[in-house]
Structures are given as structure tokens and as C-alpha cells.
Amino acid sequence: MPRPSKDPAQTLAILAEVFREYGYEGTSIGLITQATGLGKGSLYNLFPGGKAEMMTTVLTDIKTWFETHIYAPLQAEPHTPTSIQSMLDAVTRYFHSGQRVCLMGVLATGHQRDQFSETIAHYFTTWIETLTASLERIHLPHHDARHLAEETVLQIQGAIILSRALNDPAIFQRTITQLHNKLTPPAPKAK
Amino acid sequence: MPRPSKDPAQTLAILAEVFREYGYEGTSIGLITQATGLGKGSLYNLFPGGKAEMMTTVLTDIKTWFETHIYAPLQAEPHTPTSIQSMLDAVTRYFHSGQRVCLMGVLATGHQRDQFSETIAHYFTTWIETLTASLERIHLPHHDARHLAEETVLQIQGAIILSRALNDPAIFQRTITQLHNKLTPPAPKAK
């Protein structure tokens, strides 16, 4: 190897955190060099496509993380209330109880939505569909499962905003608890 | 008068729309001059504090709008289901069924949160407290009213994100309908 290069995984993690904190426009290359300790040369060698490629790489990394830590437990047969619980636990950890922003949510409200629209839509669609399938496997008819899944993802996003706006992680925690109760069937009684 | 000046209210409206669309960092003075038709000189005459003052002025304007169109109907005695409905109607119109972003929500997730934190927190706090008071006047105990109010504001924010991410206004509409059912007592039966 030509040089003692840094750990690419850690570089990506730092990059993701900077994008989360400052948004796409708010993140300057100078800020990235400072945060990662990498010079511009290294950065443009790693990401020839510049800032846009840095963002898409981060988004792909997030997608992979969600597949492993959020979707996989939901898809594990057989479905148990534990699957739901482990998803909500992972979500709570990932979003630091609402104090850490959802990059996909941030991008969805910015004008970069157009640039990354497919990735953003795919992220939310996959999450909703995986959760829908999981809920269908317990007891819910497709329509109800779908709406409940949408409501879950929606409330997590809303909880992040409100929790951050009021600087109160309790709001996020309360939302997660509430979702847990709603998603976990209190009794195996069909409609 | 030295010059035929433009309508300040319309200028402010345009300014708000640009900030919503591009965020704080994403909005350049050049973009503002283009959108408003005002030269840089006029802008810095109107807002000596520069971009930051433009944003604070917009935020104050939004606050006033909400007081008039959202809070006032909720505070009107006596409380009726119509108060809730008119709030939700105003919200739907204001956010263009989720296709128009909430500037306070956007700022809450950015690193400008620190700069405007008081205004942002005040916006959400006032909304929640007004709705709480309104719900208490029907039938709900304080604790329940407060949680329901929080849930309402939270779901509206989440609906904007999800609705925009999936480019589907129906999600926002469905959320509003759901909130209407939850906020409007189906029967005057106490706990």
C-alpha cells in the first residue's frame, strides 16, 4: 500500500455525520477535510464525483445499514413481537432518541430532493413495505398493515423534528413506546 | 417617495417561499434578488442585518399568520368540533397538502437550529399549548390533551416529510383525516 490510508468506514461515518449536521449545501469541502482529516486530494481521489458522490455514497451506506439492522429483523421468520421491538430499539439508537437527524428526511424537504429523489423514495418505500409485510404475517389485513406501517415511519420522522425543535428526547421516546403498543398485538384476537 | 417601492408583504411572501424551497444555506442573495426583483441595495436597506434578518422577519411573519389562522379559531369560545376542523383545514391549505415544507421543521433539523432555536421552540410550544387548552375545554384531562396535542403537531410534521419524500399528497390528506377523527370526540363519554 502506498500510504497509511485512513479507515474508509470511519471516513464514511464522519462524512455522514457532517452531512446530517450541516445538510448538503451547508457542508463545505473545507468542513469535510477538517472533520475527516483528509486533504482535498484524498477526497477527490476517493470520490471523483465530488460532493454529490460523497452524499450518494453516504446514502448507499445508510441503505445498507438499514437493511442489516432494521429490515433483516423484520423479515426474520417467524414473526414475533420481538421483531417489532428490535426494530424500534435499533431506530432509537440510530436516531439518538431523536437528537440525531434523519438524512433522508432532511433531503426530502430540501431542493436536493430532485437530485436524490429516487434514493429517498426508495428508503421510505422499502421501510414501509418491509414493515407492512411483517405486520401482515401476524394478523393484519393488507390495507390495515400498510396504513399502520406508513403511520409508524411518519411518526418517527415527526418525532425527530419535534424532539429536536423542543430539545426534548422524551418526546421521541414516548412516540416509540406508543408505536410499540400499537404495533404489538395486545391479544391474538382477529377482527 | 424616492422610488415606486414594491409591496413589502408580497416581498416577504416571496422571501418565505425561497427560504422554504432552498433552506437557509441554500438561499443565496442572488437568488433572492432574482425572486423578489429587488436589487441588493434595496434588500440591505430593508434588512440591514442581511440574510439572518431576512429569515427572522419571515419567521415572525409566519408566527403572526399562525396566530391569526391557526390559534385564533382554537381559542374562540365556545369550543366546537368546528374549531378543530378549521385548524386542520388551514393547515392543509398552508402546507399545500404536504407539498409545501414547514420552514420551522426544516430549521429544526439544520445547524441553524441554534441560531433560531427560540423562535422554533416557541412556534411548536405555542401550537401544542393552544391545542392542549382547546382539547381540555371539551372533555379531556390535561395530560391526555397535552399528549394528543403533541401527537397532532408531530404527525403533521411527519406527514409533510413522508408526503414529500414519496411525492404523494394523499399521505398528508389521510393523516389529516385521521387526526380529525382522533381530535373530534365521537361521543361525549368521559373516561
Place this chain on the structure above:
DNA sequence: GTCTATAGAGTGATAGAC
């Protein structure tokens, strides 16, 4: 020497402030 990842001065364009 060859190669690759590094660092960082330098590029023009554009930012916000005045």
C-alpha cells in the same frame, strides 16, 4: 522506476456584506 493515495496551493466562480 512504477503506481497510487496523499497534501495543498491555485483556479475561476460566486457567496454575503456594504
Place this chain on the structure above:
DNA sequence: GTCTATCACTCTATAGAC
């Protein structure tokens, strides 16, 4: 319009593993 600072990005030079 004019200013300076900073932007994203380019490019040259080089350090070190083969």
C-alpha cells in the same frame, strides 16, 4: 456595483509500497 471571503474543484508534486 464593489469588496473580500469562501465556494467546489483542479492540478502539481510527492511519499511510500511494490
